[in-house]
Amino acid sequence: MFTATLQRIVRSGWEKFSRDTSSSSAALLVMVIVLSIVTSLFFLQGVGSFLIQSLRESVDVSTFLKDSAPAEDIEALQQSLVALPEVKEVAYVSKEDALVQFMERHKQDQVILDSLDAIGQNPLLASLNIKAWDPASFGKITAFLETTPLASIIQNVDFHERAPVISRLAAITSGVRTGMLGGSIFAGLIAVLVAFNTIRLTIYSSKEEIEVMRLVGASNMFIRAPFLLQGIIVGGLASVITFTLLVPLTLFLSSKLETFVPQFSLFEYFMNNFFMILFLQLFVGIGLGVLSSLIAIRRYLKV
Amino acid sequence: MISFQKVTKIYSPSSIALSDVSFEVKQGEFVSFVGKSGAGKTTLLRLLCAEERATQGTVFFEDQDVAKIPASQLSHLRRKIGTVFQDYKLLHSKTAYENIAYVMEVMGATDTEIARDVPGALEIVGLLSRSHHYPLQLSGGEKQRVAIARALIHRPEVIVADEPTGNLDPYHTADIIRLLVKINELGTTVILATHNKEVINHLGKRVITIEEGRVVRDEERGKFIL
Numbered sequence: 136m137f138t139a140t141l142q143r144i145v146r147s148g149w150e151k152f153s154r155d156t157s158s159s160s161a162a163l164l165v166m167v168i169v170l171s172i173v174t175s176l177f178f179l180q181g182v183g184s185f186l187i188q189s190l191r192e193s194v195d196v197s198t199f200l201k202d203s204a205p206a207e208d209i210e211a212l213q214q215s216l217v218a219l220p221e222v223k224e225v226a227y228v229s230k231e232d233a234l235v236q237f238m239e240r241h242k243q244d245q246v247i248l249d250s251l252d253a254i255g256q257n258p259l260l261a262s263l264n265i266k267a268w269d270p271a272s273f274g275k276i277t278a279f280l281e282t283t284p285l286a287s288i289i290q291n292v293d294f295h296e297r298a299p300v301i302s303r304l305a306a307i308t309s310g311v312r313t314g315m316l317g318g319s320i321f322a323g324l325i326a327v328l329v330a331f332n333t334i335r336l337t338i339y340s341s342k343e344e345i346e347v348m349r350l351v352g353a354s355n356m357f358i359r360a361p362f363l364l365q366g367i368i369v370g371g372l373a374s375v376i377t378f379t380l381l382v383p384l385t386l387f388l389s390s391k392l393e394t395f396v397p398q399f400s401l402f403e404y405f406m407n408n409f410f411m412i413l414f415l416q417l418f419v420g421i422g423l424g425v426l427s428s429l430i431a432i433r434r435y436l437k438v
Numbered sequence: 439m440i441s442f443q444k445v446t447k448i449y450s451p452s453s454i455a456l457s458d459v460s461f462e463v464k465q466g467e468f469v470s471f472v473g474k475s476g477a478g479k480t481t482l483l484r485l486l487c488a489e490e491r492a493t494q495g496t497v498f499f500e501d502q503d504v505a506k507i508p509a510s511q512l513s514h515l516r517r518k519i520g521t522v523f524q525d526y527k528l529l530h531s532k533t534a535y536e537n538i539a540y541v542m543e544v545m546g547a548t549d550t551e552i553a554r555d556v557p558g559a560l561e562i563v564g565l566l567s568r569s570h571h572y573p574l575q576l577s578g579g580e581k582q583r584v585a586i587a588r589a590l591i592h593r594p595e596v597i598v599a600d601e602p603t604g605n606l607d608p609y610h611t612a613d614i615i616r617l618l619v620k621i622n623e624l625g626t627t628v629i630l631a632t633h634n635k636e637v638i639n640h641l642g643k644r645v646i647t648i649e650e651g652r653v654v655r656d657e658e659r660g661k662f663i664l
C-alpha cells in the first residue's frame with residue numbers, strides 16, 4: 136500500500152514535470168542560472184581568500200645587519216623577534232645567500248652582473264626577514280627594532296619606505312573581505328528571489344487545477360505531492376546540469392587565470408571542493424524548488 | 439441527510455443570491471431545483487460542498503455544519519459528494535481517462551481497481567473512444583459527460599448535478615437522466631439543478647422552485663412551472 140502510494144506520487148510528479156514543459160523548462164533555466172551564480176560566488180570567495188592570503192604573506196620587513204655584527208648578537212636578535220606575539224617567522228639570510236638570490240634575480244641583466252664583478256667583493260648585507268601574522272602590526276615590530284639594546288647591529292630597516300603600502304594593504308584586504316562577503320550575500324539573495332518568483336509564477340498557472348483538485352476531494356498532501364516532486368526534479372536536474380557544465384568551464388578558466396594567479400588552479404580548487412560544491416548545489420537547488428512550491432501552493436489550498 | 443436552515447448568501451450588496459432558504463433532503467431522495475438563470479441554483483449547490491460560505495443560516499450535511507469544517511478536513515466531505523459542475527471543472531493537464539482515475543486515486547483506490555472501473559464508466563457515458571483526449575480536444579457535450587462519469591465513479595453517497603444536460607442533445611440527455619434515475623434507485627441521493635422543462639416533467643419527482651433567491655414552491659411529483 137505504502138510503496139504503491141509512493142510510486143503513484145513519483146509518477147504524478149514526473150507527469151507534471153514532463154507534460155508541463157513550458158513551466159518546467161522555464162524553472163529549470165532560471166534554476167541553472169541561479170546555481171551558476173551561487174557557485175561562481177563560491178569560487179570567487181576561494182580565489183579572493185587565496186589572493187589575500189598570499190598578499191599578506193608576501194609582506195615582510197627586511198632588517199639589514201652591519202657586517203661587523205657578531206653571530207651571537209644576530210642569534211639573540213632573531214630569538215627576541217620570534218618571541219614577539221605579532222611575529223610569524225624570522226628567516227636569517229646570510230651575505231652569501233643574499234648574493235645568490237640577487238644574482239638569480241638579475242641573471243638576465245648582464246650590466247648588473249658585470250658591475251658586481253667589477254666591485255670584486257660581496258656588497259650585500261646579511262638580513263633578518265620578518266613575516267608578521269597581520270600587516271597591520273608592522274608598526275609595533277619597527278618600534279621594537281628601534282628600542283632594542285641590539286639596535287646597534289642594525290644597519291637599516293627596509294620598512295619605512297614601504298610603510299604606506301603595507302598599511303594600505305592591511306586596510307584593503309579587510310575591506311575587500313567584507314565587501315566580497317556582502318556582495319555575495321546580496322547576489323545570492325537576488326538569485327534566490329528570482330528563482331522563487333519563477334516557481335511561483337509557474338504554480339500560478341496551476342491555480343485553477345489546484346482548486347478543482349480541492350473540489351473533487353483531494354487532500355492537501357495529495358495535491359502538494361506532484362508539485363513538490365516537480366520542484367525536486369527541477370532542482371536536482373538543474374544541479375546536475377550546472378555541475379556538468381562546471382567541469383569544462385573550470386578547466387578552461389584555469390588556463391586563463393594561470394597568467395594572473397600562477398599559484399592558484401581553479402580546476403584544482405574545484406576538485407578539492409568537489410563534494411562541498413555538489414552538496415551546495417543540490418541543497419540550494421532542491422531546497423529552493425521545494426520551499427518555493429510549498430509557499431506558492433499554500434494560498435490556493437483555501438477553496 | 440441534507441438540511442438548509444434560513445440560509446442567506448450575499449456576494450455583494452448588489453448581488454444577493456439566496457435569501458432565507460430552508461429545505462431538507464432525505465437519504466435516497468431525488469430532488470430537482472428549477473429556476474430562471476441567476477435564481478441561485480448554483481450558489482445553493484456551492485454552499486453544500488463548502489465552496490462558498492453562507493452569509494447567514496446553516497447548511498447541514500449528515501448533521502454536520504459544513505461551514506464549521508476546517509479547510510484541511512473538507513476533502514472528507516467532498517469525497518462523499520459527487521459533483522457535476524456547471525462549468526465541468528475538468529483538469530486540463532489530464533486526459534478524460536485520467537480525470538476520472540484521479541478521483542479514484544484521491545479515494546485511495548489501487549491501480550487494478552482503477553484499470554477495472556474507469557473504462558466501464560467511460561463506456562456508460564459513450565466516451566470510450568475518447569479516453570486519451572485532453573479536455574481541450576473534447577466538445578462541450580463530451581466534456582460534460584466526462585464530468586458526469588467523474589462524479590459517479592467512486593459511488594458517492596450524494597450526487598449533485600448542476601445542469602448536467604445543458605450541452606447535450608435530446609438523445610444523450612435522455613440517457614444521462616435515465617442513468618441518474620437508475621443510480622438513485624440503487625440508493626444514492628440525487629440533487630439536480632436544471633432549467634430543462636422536459637426533463638423535470640418526465641421525471642415526476644420532487645421539485646423545488648427558486649425565484650430570485652427564494653424558495654417559492656416545493657412539491658412531491660412536481661412540474662416545471664416558472
Ligand SMILES: Nc1ncnc2c1ncn2[C@@H]1O[C@H](COP(=O)(O)OP(=O)(O)OP(=O)(O)O)[C@@H](O)[C@H]1O
Pocket residue numbers: 449450453454455473474475476477478479480481482524633
Ligand atoms: N462569485 C460571485 N460574485 C458575485 N455574484 C455572484 C457570484 N456568483 C454568482 N453571483 C450572482 O448570484 C446570483 C445567483 O447566481 P447562480 O450562479 O447561483 O445562479 P443560477 O441559478 O445557477 O443561474 P444559471 O441557471 O444561469 O446557472 C446571480 O445574480 C449571480 O450574478
Ligand SMILES: [Mg+2]
Pocket residue numbers: 479480481524600
Ligand atoms: Mg448555475
